[in-house]
Amino acid sequence: MGKGRTAGNMKKSENTRARIIDAARKLFAEKGYQQTTVIEIAQEAGLSEAAMYEYFKGKEELLLTVPDMWVNELLAEMEDQLFGVNGAFNKLKKYVWWTFRRIEQSPMNAKIVYLFLKTNRNFLETEVYENVKSLYGKLLEIFEEGRASGEMNPDLDPYAARALVVGMIDHMATRWLLEDMSYSLFDQVEGTYGLLAEAFRPPSGSHSAHTGSEIVLRVRASPGQEIKIAD
């Protein structure tokens, strides 16, 4: 096997490309996108500045490419993670936990996605964005399933529900990353998720509000006091 060649039939160019992406990922996560210069990336990858431009159109393309692989991995793994999980609530919990676990495991990728990419003006036209949408799209299926099975509120609007879950994930991930991962992510998630899930449950009487035949009375009473209802 030739020197400098890694296993398989990987060309040198692919190897170099990977080295550049790794260097960029590391530096973007450490210092932020704006604060990282292309010279630094090139040095970290062991190249001259100009040689880098053989592999990437520019710094911004690098920003858009770096997390692409990660999100692709996530997308490929998602179905696998949810496979065999029964029930909409179990699926939802698994989905959320899995997402946060991945964020915890790859804070470098997560930082780039949550801190630098999401507010980039070209983000919406990105390949990554399409994949992120697919990731979030799975939530709609989960809510539809929960609605159909009666496990969740039959009047649940899947889009509204998705907005809440995505908003929660984004917010908690962003805070954790901004605060430099200084606390336990899952300690926070535990309570917040439990609370959010309440919103998706069927109403107490367990039938739809559209029947209009239910009245709720709130009564104050001492412990042990008997309450009779006369109709």
Add this chain to the structure above:
Amino acid sequence: MGKGRTAGNMKKSENTRARIIDAARKLFAEKGYQQTTVIEIAQEAGLSEAAMYEYFKGKEELLLTVPDMWVNELLAEMEDQLFGVNGAFNKLKKYVWWTFRRIEQSPMNAKIVYLFLKTNRNFLETEVYENVKSLYGKLLEIFEEGRASGEMNPDLDPYAARALVVGMIDHMATRWLLEDMSYSLFDQVEGTYGLLAEAFRPPSGSHSAHTGSEIVLRVRASPGQEIKIAD
């Protein structure tokens, strides 16, 4: 009154300062922070580039100052908006609606806060951040009130609840701004808020283990049917 002097005892420098801030706000919102050059800001304000540096240390200080006034206004207005509103849920709804109304009314300020400022590495050390924290802090009071009055779940964790509300506001505002305000913000908010509020309600059995003094009865009745309670 001297030419170029506006009403009151405003100095020329204050006038110029305000012109710079207005110019920066407009350009940041239109083109984004990175894409706006200081030359453009200076031209829009009718100054030379160098003169601008008599008023601001640099471009970043401008980014941090521009939305400061807006958030200050919000903070000053908040108590006023909630004054006289009874009940935790009414307060919460008012809070959320008021926030989105302000976002809708000042998309330029909102863009700067939600798209450019929040991911800035120095945001956490900002005056604005302190004020934003105060704005969100009010939510804690609301949840405490709801918990104490029995209107909300007595086991509600105010911090978890705040995370959900803030996450929802951030997410919906960011999306709306990124999509260039191309749809009705309030159409979206209506359903999502209604769903979220469900999470804060007391549990179905509805008596707190702690106070033990409130009981919720769910009764079926026909419209018009009279229900009497005998104790």
Add this chain to the structure above:
DNA sequence: GCATAATCCTAGTGCTATTAGGTTTTATAG
């Protein structure tokens, strides 16, 4: 009117992304 300070400008400096044009290395065919 004159000193002083506030306000502003012209003309840089230095850093950074990007490119022009050429050199070295590698792969390939005869």
Add this chain to the structure above:
DNA sequence: CTATAAAACCTAATAGCACTAGGATTATGC
């Protein structure tokens, strides 16, 4: 092995930008 073409890489510009030095102009107090 050698000629040749392509791939990989480099040195040395170029251009755009944030920011500054040093000085000119204008307003203000006495």
